[in-house]
Amino acid sequence: MTHAIEVEGLVRRFGEFTAVRGVSFQVETGEIFGYLGANGAGKSTTIRILCGLLSPSEGKATVAGHDVGTDSEGVRLSVGYMSQKFSLYPDLTALENLDFFGGAYRLPVRKRRARARELMIDVGLEPSDLTLTGAMPGGLRQRVALAAALLHEPRIVFLDEPTAGVDPVARRIFWRTIRRIADTGVTIFVTTHYMDEAEYCSRVGLMVDGALVALDTPSRLKAQFVPGVVYEVRGAHAEQELLRELPGVRRVEPFGAGLHVGGDERLQKKDIEVALGRAGARNASVESILPTLEDVFLAVVARKGQA
Amino acid sequence: MRARGRGTLRRIGAMARKEWMHIGRDSATLYFALVMPLLLLVLFGYALSFDLDRIPTCILDRDHTQESRGLAQHLFSGKTFEPAGYLAREDEVEPLFRQRKAAVAVVIPKGFGAALGRGEPARVQLLIDAADNVTAGLVLSYMSRFVDANNRVLVESVTGARPGFALPRVRALYNPDLRSTVFLVPGLIAFIQSMMGVLLTALTVAREWERGSMEQLFATPVGRFEIILGKLLPYFGVGLAQLLLVLTVGTWLFDVPIRGSLALLFGISSLFLVACLGQGLFISTVTRNQMVATQIAAVTSMLPAALLSGLIIPIENMPRVLQLFTQVLPARHFVSALRGVLLRGASPLSTLPDAVALGLFALVMLAGSIRAFRKVIA
Numbered sequence: 001m002t003h004a005i006e007v008e009g010l011v012r013r014f015g016e017f018t019a020v021r022g023v024s025f026q027v028e029t030g031e032i033f034g035y036l037g038a039n040g041a042g043k044s045t046t047i048r049i050l051c052g053l054l055s056p057s058e059g060k061a062t063v064a065g066h067d068v069g070t071d072s073e074g075v076r077l078s079v080g081y082m083s084q085k086f087s088l089y090p091d092l093t094a095l096e097n098l099d100f101f102g103g104a105y106r107l108p109v110r111k112r113r114a115r116a117r118e119l120m121i122d123v124g125l126e127p128s129d130l131t132l133t134g135a136m137p138g139g140l141r142q143r144v145a146l147a148a149a150l151l152h153e154p155r156i157v158f159l160d161e162p163t164a165g166v167d168p169v170a171r172r173i174f175w176r177t178i179r180r181i182a183d184t185g186v187t188i189f190v191t192t193h194y195m196d197e198a199e200y201c202s203r204v205g206l207m208v209d210g211a212l213v214a215l216d217t218p219s220r221l222k223a224q225f226v227p228g229v230v231y232e233v234r235g236a237h238a239e240q241e242l243l244r245e246l247p248g249v250r251r252v253e254p255f256g257a258g259l260h261v262g263g264d265e266r267l268q269k270k271d272i273e274v275a276l277g278r279a280g281a282r283n284a285s286v287e288s289i290l291p292t293l294e295d296v297f298l299a300v301v302a303r304k305g306q307a
Numbered sequence: 308m309r310a311r312g313r314g315t316l317r318r319i320g321a322m323a324r325k326e327w328m329h330i331g332r333d334s335a336t337l338y339f340a341l342v343m344p345l346l347l348l349v350l351f352g353y354a355l356s357f358d359l360d361r362i363p364t365c366i367l368d369r370d371h372t373q374e375s376r377g378l379a380q381h382l383f384s385g386k387t388f389e390p391a392g393y394l395a396r397e398d399e400v401e402p403l404f405r406q407r408k409a410a411v412a413v414v415i416p417k418g419f420g421a422a423l424g425r426g427e428p429a430r431v432q433l434l435i436d437a438a439d440n441v442t443a444g445l446v447l448s449y450m451s452r453f454v455d456a457n458n459r460v461l462v463e464s465v466t467g468a469r470p471g472f473a474l475p476r477v478r479a480l481y482n483p484d485l486r487s488t489v490f491l492v493p494g495l496i497a498f499i500q501s502m503m504g505v506l507l508t509a510l511t512v513a514r515e516w517e518r519g520s521m522e523q524l525f526a527t528p529v530g531r532f533e534i535i536l537g538k539l540l541p542y543f544g545v546g547l548a549q550l551l552l553v554l555t556v557g558t559w560l561f562d563v564p565i566r567g568s569l570a571l572l573f574g575i576s577s578l579f580l581v582a583c584l585g586q587g588l589f590i591s592t593v594t595r596n597q598m599v600a601t602q603i604a605a606v607t608s609m610l611p612a613a614l615l616s617g618l619i620i621p622i623e624n625m626p627r628v629l630q631l632f633t634q635v636l637p638a639r640h641f642v643s644a645l646r647g648v649l650l651r652g653a654s655p656l657s658t659l660p661d662a663v664a665l666g667l668f669a670l671v672m673l674a675g676s677i678r679a680f681r682k683v684i685a
């Protein structure tokens with residue numbers, strides 16, 4: 001087996017609507033594969049197909065050597081799945097939840113108790129915690145769900161928006177855990193719409209309207225889609241048109257509280273400051289920054305819009 | 308194969324244990340399972356009685372003889388009739404009916420005593436409030452029973468000899484006092500049990516769909532057969548506890564005999580329970596929505612169990628088509644089997660048709676649930 005996941009021409013339709021349109025890619029064993037896209041771009045549908053929960057309308061997908069269309073049982077045994085919504089039982093404690101899912105994966109009683117405790121410590125939970133998961137804060141609940149997905153020692157783990165609605169600190173801790181798991185040789189397939197999280201991934205695929213429009217390592221994606229330089233301009237929101245006129249500028253996009261100005265090597269920080277000063281935007285600040293994946297995403301979407 | 312079988316057992320066990328924890332932690336389930344049935348039983352048991360006693364009766368005695376006073380005295384000697392007033396004029400009767408102070412009036416005309424003395428037929432007039440025809444019918448039948456008995460006494464006392472005409476000696480088997488509760492309570496137990504049994508499981512599968520835990524469950528190798536069976540088992544335990552409670556309290560509180568074998572009672576009840584739980588599971592599986600499931604469960608269990616099970620309305624009195632339809636209702640078979648076992652001490656053989664029908668229904672419901680269970684997210 002060369003690849004952990006192989007997808008070839010995958011299509012999924014729901015009646016008239018096509019959620020996934022002809023997606024192909026491979027995921028190497030042991031990598032953290034990020035799947036990026038807006039809500040409704042087809043990320044969750046892809047994950048569900050790869051977990052054997054949905055059958056593909058067209059195309060072929062092999063997960064851990066099992067064909068998702070014909071051997072979904074085999075797929076289920078070899079993958080862990082953490083769904084978008086917290087989907088454990090809120091009226092059970094973390095340990096009881098894990099104990100149940102251990103039984104569902106038919107681990108022997110004694111083994112699953114030991115494994116549940118070990119995993120709870122691994123993801124930073126206290127095994128003796130008797131809080132019902134329904135009463136836990138979101139960050140802790142996500143960790144319980146992650147532990148549940150790892151119970152049967154799967155070779156591949158699918159995480160569907162694992163950090164949605166979780167505070168930044170908890171997100172950081174969560175990602176640290178994910179990287180540690182990946183270091184043990186487990187393949188991670190993760191969807192997110194937090195662009196900063198995608199930086200943790202070894203490779204990132206960009207989904208737009210059901211199609212995979214770009215796939216590469218974060219740095220190569222940046223080089224390909226956001227070549228040249230990027231400046232962050234603050235306090236000059238009204239001057240977008242002016243900035244667009246400067247030599248070498250390729251794009252000007254609102255980004256958080258400021259603007260991102262992208263262009264080739266001709267574009268200098270000084271030129272921007274001079275232009276803004278002339279326009280009377282004296283409080284404006286200009287910083288040279290490294291492009292983020294969000295820049296990539298915006299560039300990809302803009303390019304797709306032109307095409 | 309062997310390893311696979313053990314895996315199945317392990318997964319069913321895990322499902323059942325988890326379900327058991329849900330039940331234990333949800334006070335609503337426990338309330339539904341154990342408190343509601345008892346409340347219903349006591350409420351309906353006392354409310355639903357076809358027996359009347361202490362019927363308020365007024366007497367209009369125009370005769371004023373020893374015989375007429377004897378008749379009234381005899382009438383009020385039992386518990387059935389109770390004096391509601393001695394009147395002087397006939398137009399005093401209706402106001403009493405309207406105020407619901409009396410349900411029947413006995414008018415003894417002048418010459419009643421004299422006629423009896425001559426050995427001639429003496430007439431007595433009865434006025435009945437027939438606004439409620441069921442009560443009126445009962446009053447009438449009690450009255451004629453009383454008149455028959457009174458006549459026998461009269462004949463004996465006048466002639467000093469035993470009458471020479473045929474007198475039927477009635478012995479009511481299985482229910483010597485002809486109390487309607489003895490007949491009603493087994494039906495009531497079946498009614499409560501079918502409603503509660505279906506409701507217990509109607510939510511379980513739908514709840515998992517709504518919470519999203521079903522998706523997580525589907526990502527595991529647990530099969531639909533294992534899910535259904537794992538859910539059935541703990542509720543079977545709860546259902547049995549419920550049934551035991553209702554049976555014990557019902558027979559003890561309303562003085563209903565248990566003449567048949569306890570093993571047979573247990574067997575029939577178990578079949579019926581699986582049938583009800585299966586029906587609930589089926590509804591839950593198909594609807595995937597707790598609200599809808601509750602509504603459907605209540606309608607499909609309560610209505611047939613109340614109206615078509617023979618609980619109140621005898622099945623023999625129904626139109627032929629309806630009679631045939633009742634054959635598919637588990638409540639109908641349980642009512643008939645329960646009455647048989649409790650009151651007549653029925654043998655296993657005579658309850659076999661009902662047992663087979665219950666078993667079939669249970670099987671169809673469980674098979675239906677497993678079939679309707681799609682292990683995909685639509």
